[in-house]
Amino acid sequence: MSTAAGHDDIGALVGADRVAGTLYTDPALFEREMDRIFQSTWVWVAHESEIPKAGDFRTTWVGRLPVIVTRDRKGGINVLLNRCRHRGASLCEAPKGNANGFTCPYHAWSYALDGKLRGIPYPDGYEDVVEKKDLPLVRLKVGVYAGMIFASFNEDVEPLEDFLGDARPWIDRFMKQTAGYPVKVQGEHKFRFLGNWKIQLENTTDWYHFPIVHRSWMSSVDAETASMLSIMTDDSAVTHALGNGHSVAISVAEHVDLDVDDGTEKLQDRFAHIVEELSRDETMTPEQIRRIVRSMHGVGFNLNLFPNVAMSMSFFRVLRPISVDETEIRHVALGLDGGPDVVNRERLRIHEHFQGPFGFGSPDDAEAWARVQRGVAGGADLPILVNRGLAREKPNDSGLLTSHATDETGMREAYAMWKRMMTDGE
Known part of the structure; x- marks a missing residue:
């Protein structure tokens, strides 16, 4: 089919378990996305x-x-x-x-x-x-x-709270990582990769790739940190489809709500110097210190907000479509506004180690995304599979479609929203 020749049957490009490779390669489809998605929603x-x-x-x-x-x-x-x-x-x-x-x-x-x-x-x-x-x-x-802060060119866009819907409580939980201090942006870096924006959109709630693509990072950190993110066989690591293209993938269940602490979790040895320094501050209680240190890695989940921002454990990842085969990424480091300097410095070091331009995570991700674009160009008529976990996906007690964190529930949710917006009114 030729989407350039009238966008006939765009809905057929997205199925329940696969999407057409042309979603990454068709310039005419990309132009339609800019109008139907980026200039129409929040x-x-x-x-x-x-x-x-x-x-x-x-x-x-x-x-x-x-x-x-x-x-x-x-x-x-x-x-x-x-x-x-x-x-x-x-x-x-x-x-x-x-x-x-x-x-x-x-x-x-x-x-x-x-x-x-x-x-x-x-x-x-x-x-x-x-x-x-x-x-x-x-x-x-x-x-x-x-x-x-969200913005829309569409004056008739639905209220923001309705658009965010079931993602709102997860945004609230994400903001708890600063232990009572306001969240502040500490800095950012940006880079571009030669690939379609939706390749990155898929990535944030894709834990299937993590132990494979990020092996070098896993080998570079202490055993406690590596163990925290070893989720392949962890039944508490799940993904929820939140509606309107949003999804959340839980990697560390005990850190989903950082206000909840049964006191049994051992603080990581790597943060002993922070405990020691904060303990010298007579205004700090042991409970406050423990609360801050438990939050050093952020929250125990990645939240994807359609179409352009992820709230990923301890940072924002923002995508900007440049062209059908080029995307800009901003990684935004977060800290405690008015919080202890030693804490904000350590959070920056953690961010740099994975997300930073000389870190382990970003180069590996960018290479994988670019390889997808190169590979799809060699066979755009072949489908992209998003079927992992489809047979074990089911509604949870709140009615949200749920499967394991390594499953592709979040991708299916994003593409369902893509299909809805790209075909609305036709």
């Missing part, structure tokens, strides 16, 4: 800790469209298309900063933090031609949940 753009003060901003993307996320003088959060209303130049190229507003470098049209057009140089040529109130920056719809 897309994650930032965390509130990245813009804490009035005038703070960061630039990012919604699909392939550049946006500016700002905190205005009234404390409001705005997401603005990074495009001057005059001749279309980008307004801001800095990744983040603090500003009173934004001025176009081409003809100096200037805009407020909320997008209002404030000034036009040499306005006499615009008398009876332009009213400033008619030409604000394009504003996206904004929603915030638990500090997570």
Whole structure:
């Protein structure tokens, strides 16, 4: 079939246990995704800790469209298309900063933090031609949940809380990893791989690959850490389909809710220096110290939020589609806002060891993703199988489809949402 020739029967590209290889390779299908998915639903753009003060901003993307996320003088959060209303130049190229507003470098049209057009140089040529109130920056719809900022070009998009649905309690649990301190972004790094965005989307709740792709990381850490993530035969390691394309994969069941502690878990020896340093602080109780140290690796699950952000144990992984066969990834390290320096430093070292540009995990993942793209190009008419665990998948007590963490329940959920959005109204 030719999706370029009218997208005939796109629904047939996604089955219950497989998807067509052309989902990774068809440029026309990719263009449709940008419209039907990335410009139609909620897309994650930032965390509130990245813009804490009035005038703070960061630039990012919604699909392939550049946006500016700002905190205005009234404390409001705005997401603005990074495009001057005059001749279309980008307004801001800095990744983040603090500003009173934004001025176009081409003809100096200037805009407020909320997008209002404030000034036009040499306005006499615009008398009876332009009213400033008619030409604000394009504003996206904004929603915030638990500090997570989402935006949508679709004014009629469903309420954010409805879109997140059964993922909301998992977001709440994820935010518990900072032991009572607010979550803060400590930094990030980004890289690109030569592959389709959906290859990475599949990865976050895919524990089947972990002991294979990440053997080098497993051999580089202490036995306690390696044992914590040895889940192949662990019946408590499960994946839940959460609806709307979202899924969660549990790897360390006892760390799903970090507020729950029966006191029997031994703290890892590798963190003894943290216990020692925190114990010198007379304001810290033994219970607080234990709570912080138990959370050093983050939570015991990976949460995938369709279509572009994962909340993976202790960091955010954000994808940005560049083209049908290229994707940018941002790995965002998290810490305790106002928390002990020794804790935030150690969390950064843990992040760097796996997710960092010189770590063990990211290069291995990126190579695997690129190999999928190269392999599919050699046989795009062959299906991609997402059938692992299908025979043992069943609803749990809450009605969520559930299977083992190594099964492909999360992928089937994401592709069900993909199919729904790509065929809606046809």
